[in-house]
Amino acid sequence: MINISHLHKQFGDLEVLKGIDLNMEKGKTTVIIGPSGSGKTTLLRCLNLLEIPNQGEISLGNYELSFSPGKKLRPQEISAFRKQTGMVFQGYHLFPHKTALENVMEGQIVVQKKSKQEAREKALDILDKVGLKNRADNYPHQLSGGQQQRVGIARALAMDPEVMLFDEPTSALDPELVGDVLKVMKDLSEEGMTMVVVTHEMRFARDAADQVIFIDDGVIVEKGTPEEVFEHTSHNRTRQFLNKIE
Ligand code: ADP
Numbered sequence: 001m002i003n004i005s006h007l008h009k010q011f012g013d014l015e016v017l018k019g020i021d022l023n024m025e026k027g028k029t030t031v032i033i034g035p036s037g038s039g040k041t042t043l044l045r046c047l048n049l050l051e052i053p054n055q056g057e058i059s060l061g062n063y064e065l066s067f068s069p070g071k072k073l074r075p076q077e078i079s080a081f082r083k084q085t086g087m088v089f090q091g092y093h094l095f096p097h098k099t100a101l102e103n104v105m106e107g108q109i110v111v112q113k114k115s116k117q118e119a120r121e122k123a124l125d126i127l128d129k130v131g132l133k134n135r136a137d138n139y140p141h142q143l144s145g146g147q148q149q150r151v152g153i154a155r156a157l158a159m160d161p162e163v164m165l166f167d168e169p170t171s172a173l174d175p176e177l178v179g180d181v182l183k184v185m186k187d188l189s190e191e192g193m194t195m196v197v198v199t200h201e202m203r204f205a206r207d208a209a210d211q212v213i214f215i216d217d218g219v220i221v222e223k224g225t226p227e228e229v230f231e232h233t234s235h236n237r238t239r240q241f242l243n244k245i246e
Contacts, residue, residue: 001025001026001027001028001060001162002024002058002059003022003023003059003060004021004047004056005021005056006055007019007020007043007055007056007067008020008055009051015218016039016218017039017042017043018218020043020220022213022220022223025194025210027194028210028211029195029197030195030211031204031208031211031212032197032198032213033200033215033241034215034216034221035216040215041167041168043215044196047060047196048081048165049073050087052067053067054067054069055068055069060081060084060085061162062084063081084163085165086157086161086163086164088153088156088164088167089167090167090169094140094152096140098139099136099138099139100127100136100140100151100154101123103140104126104151106155107155112159119158127151129154129157130151131150146173146174146177149169149173153169153181153184157188164194164195164196166196167198169185170182170199182201182204186207190208197209202230206226211224212226214229214233214237214241216237221238
């Protein structure tokens with residue numbers, strides 16, 4: 001489903017991704033863990049071209065792109081590639097003057113050119129799935145952070161992405177609101193959605209991940225099942241990191 005090879009990303013002189021090779025299978029959940037500043041978010045943003053890699057290749061679904069210094073991608077290429085992904089950010093970035101329902105309808109109408117009625121039906125179905133059908137007419141400021149984040153997930157799902165990308169989706173939330181969001185993500189994972197999740201929630205990684213990637217200083221130090229990485233790591237860097245946060 002997703003193949004990444006020899007991926008490099010620099011910001012000026014700072015090399016943030018130093019040759020990433022990674023495969024992710026359709027229907028599986030990959031959790032990316034690692035210290036702050038190690039390149040996790042940059043890797044995720046490369047997967048939907050919010051950052052353009054300097055070198056390497058990414059194939060995702062029907063598209064294969066290769067990157068090299070000086071090569072410019074066409075805007076149509078970027079947008080066709082990006083449409084395959086749904087992104088959930090740390091902040092929710094909802095439209096403040098639209099209701100939850102309207103937030104979930106918006107992309108379907110503007111991008112997918114669906115009728116209002118069709119968009120509304122689908123939005124209500126998805127809001128139901130994330131446990132917020134009864135909040136459809138609320139505006140973002142009338143919702144808790146956890147509820148807003150679930151609307152954010154619903155909005156991304158409404159675009160029928162091949163892959164859902166989550167960038168620390170719970171790290172801005174009060175602790176008591178984290179569980180509901182993780183539950184929605186775990187349900188999605190169990191339903192066979194292909195997901196890539198950057199998170200510090202180790203319990204989620206243990207419970208939901210098919211594959212855990214530990215990244216440090218722009219390289220993948222280790223990848224394996226949760227059991228391999230959490231219980232049987234032979235890498236000092238992984239052990240040090242896990243000891244610090246658990
Ligand atoms: P993580 O998600 O693991 O905390 P990031 O991918 O956010 O790490 O960042 C990795 C490094 O890249 C950090 O040193 C960060 O400061 C730097 N970085 C990230 N985005 C940019 C940017 N747009 N411009 C310059 N430096 C950046």
